[in-house]
Amino acid sequence: MGFLFLGLAGILGLVSLVCFILIIVKMFQNDDTTLGIICIVTIFCGIGGLIAFVMGWINAGKYNASQLMLIWTGAIVGSVILNIIGQVLIGGQAA
Template sequence: MAFLFLGLAAILGIVSLVCFILIIVKMFQNDDSTLGIICIVTIFCGIGGLIAFVMGWINAGKYNASQLMLIWTGAIVGSVILNIIGSALGAGELPQ
């Protein structure tokens, strides 16, 4: 049962990745290419997603991406909750 929760969390992680890519595209479409490049380069350091998320919310009106940001926020919150439930149910234990 725990693996079901973790599988759903992984699907929400993919949704989150798609939202990240769409926000980067919106940045380039709205002449924020420097910000888009910074987010792409720093994603490998672990902060690029956070930068894109925060700047996406700040510029949601400019990017016309309010609904996309709500979906991304829901995916992040849902993934965290499902990961906690899956871990609490013992998905980290190996079958013996």
């Protein structure tokens, strides 16, 4: 049963990835090219997603992306919750 929750968390992870890409596109469309490039380059360092998330919320009105940011936030929160539930149900057993 725990694997079901982990699978759903994985799907929400894909939703989060799509939201990240859409925010990057919005950055380029609104002449925030430098910010978009920084987010793309630093995603490999692990902070690009965080930068895009924070700047997406700060500029949600400018990007007309309030609904997208709500979806992204829900996907992140849901993924964390489902991962925790899945790990508890599995019992934290190492494979």
